[in-house]
Amino acid sequence: MKYTTIAGCAAASLALCVTSVGAEELRLSHQFSPGDLRHRIAEIVAEEVAAADVDLTIKIFPSGSLFKATEQYLPLSRGQLDMTVLPLSYAGGQRPEYNLTLMPGLVKNHDHAARLNDSPFMDEIETILNEDDVMTLVPGYLAGGFASMGECITSPEDVKGMTVRAAGKGFEEMLQAAGASIASMPSSETYNAMQQNVLNALNTSSSSFVSFRLQELAKCYTPAADVALWFMYQPMLITKSTFDALTPEQQAALMAGAAKAEAYYLEEAKKEDAQSVEVFRAAGVEIAEMTQADFDAWKALAQESSYKQFVAEVPDGQRLLDLAFSVE
Template identity: 70%
Template structure:
């Protein structure tokens, strides 16, 4: 039976207050990754810290898409049918096209630049849009990523020509299509089977997903995020805003403190993930290719003529949002 969890939380809190009970309210947190993935670990930190705060609040985590499918979490979250999720925000780009700007090729320079974007006027605008859907950010986070190829290395636009390729969001799909790739859209949790069955010849996703989904078992070559990284994707821990506001002061304070700790961990681990992924792929015997600055510039020029152009033309105030993002040094 579907119902708004904010109402459930409020009811539990009220009952506990009237009866003097220690009964804890329960929040449901859903995500698509394995329990070894950094995004699960971020969620676990929040759950553990809230539990340790002893504020009659429990967070139950549903990993590996066991509660909602990967791309079907934003709408339940906005409707209060789900309390929390760790979600690549561009997955909801079909409902809110502005979110596609959080996965725009070449827009983010490095992890520290991503952290500055998280607390910029640009992100303030994105959060205003979320609030209209009764959604809020609890933990900010960007992850970097790269390319893999089943039969070849991918470092420059010509390398994907004619290949069935997966990218995580609309902007990358548009750029890859402009390079001559055929596009297959799917969640990162579906990549392994698609490569195993010959549906995909190339993939673009995060360093974390490449490892946690064991993509190294299916490919010949890996182009990781390095000195230049074309792929940065915003993947925050989101919460239903009404649910958050229905909690008492102590519960909100515990959540806020937990989120602060989790966010610091997320940034440091995100920086480590890229190098760690290279070690995993090398150990598996996969060739490692490095993208040069010249090749990066070629991708970005292609993106400006395809992804950037499409975003500005199709999204109301798209140019304003793009300029706000580009203004962050």
Template identity: 70%
Template sequence: MKKYLLTFAATAGLLSAQAAHATELRLSHQWSTKDVRHAVAEIVANEVAAADVDLNIKIFPSKSLFKPREQYRPLSRGQLDMTVFPLSYAGGQQPAFNLTLMPGLVKNHDHASRLSKSPFMAALEAKMAEDDVMVLVHGYLAGGFVGKNKCITKPADVEGLQTRAAGKSFEEMLVGAGASIASMASSEIYSAMQTGVLDAANTSSSSFVSYRIFEQVACYTPAGDVALWFLYQPLLMNKTAFERLSQAQQDALLAAAAKAETYYLEEAKKQDALSVEVFRKAGVEIAEMSPQDFAAWQTLATETSYKSFVASVPDGQELLDMALSVE
């Protein structure tokens, strides 16, 4: 009997030790399971599972765990392990993050990728580290405008319209153009258009499609040769949670993240063209922003968004100059 008890205790101890090494991470995001950002999360989760390092990532899509704008704070506090998140949503905690949604700052997807690897991004990552947050997967998505009753291509087109813009900088620019602002997450655009709360909106090409905004609008101005709208939407992780993982688990997670980042860039480029096809098929008019329209928005942004950012962020001019220096 004594021998049996000893054997049982040893087995229980072994199982307990194995369980201690098995880790489950919770990953939250606001998008549907058809969205590219969910696919990025799935790649990381699936690659980690395939690595067989006793690490499981459970994904909570469609704002099922936290509200869209309320994910950064629980992430920084260790109440959430991972999130795919528009960093500008956390501009209230770190005003410098508003620079990740600045009109006209990013020229195209390849330029966005270079920004992600630049000293500018390293400076932002240092600020994230202050909040116990780190980047696993870098990613920018482009976007455009929709109008419920008219096309939006130049600043004069939004005058007098109730407009949704993601992020403080775009809101400031649109106010400068004479628009009224209704702040909300991209997941709320559909119902706001449907109920007459919104006349116009801008968000990512992917969100326009995944939230079926084409059902509520008359005209779509997509990202084309000139794209005014780029938003940094990385997969973030609580830094302490990452550091608690074993070396094998960390290695598997970083390898999975690298694969997901390559996919994210390739897919981001496809999203713009896909969105045009979807909107056109739905009978929505497609408008194009000309280089002259783009220049007019940039001039307005310099007078509004850029100026306000520099005035409100202690190292704002330095950060803005770092971003603008990336060719």
């Protein structure tokens, strides 16, 4: 499928229509560094598509070099960008239902996250994505924890008076209920914010803690372990009209690459938590542990803050919340 005229380009994403000669090129943008797991997911799909030899290439723009970290979703939905790997709650301002993909205590562990990916709850999220001309290629959840520039954080009492970055609306509401002040920013900006003492502490994924070198600034790290409060949905997405405009062979190559990347994503996500502990410990950072009692205290706080707010603000919010919690 070659587009030889501007009129031909109008049938699909302008980002996809690169040239009248040679392979088509899809542009994939994300905020993460080239050493990050999410960049590797993008590479796997790009490599598999290239190996399939179907006149399709994927050009990856890492580190927010094409669009800023929190500005990926709108260009994707408008056909100005073909693909992204995105923490979906970043788009919660456009679609408040996405805030449920980063909600305290909703995901128990990585295997539970995999079951969520294949559930009626995620089917509902996919329907909303499709309404914005977006579809999922690679689903994936990452776990995370707390890092602090001062005292360790395990229970709600520990964040009182701190300025904390939390990543999503549900966590922000819970932390505010615990007495914290909130500083909102993408994870790619947290290093500078800690360095400038804008942040006292933060939540982010195990992958981001390492890829953004936060062990250089933290004094205490509370990782995801047997008890994990923080899980965030971070899928690879594609503009649906772009996908639909591909040939059947190109679509098949893309989906085969996505299947390989999804399996790798789950396997590596499980490893990232333990690997992050090793990195922080080697940097001399104190390692704290969240107990089940700590987790229960956070979840009780979330039920009275973030869960309640979600149900109050989102049409059909209670049904979505119930669907999410129905996944065993």
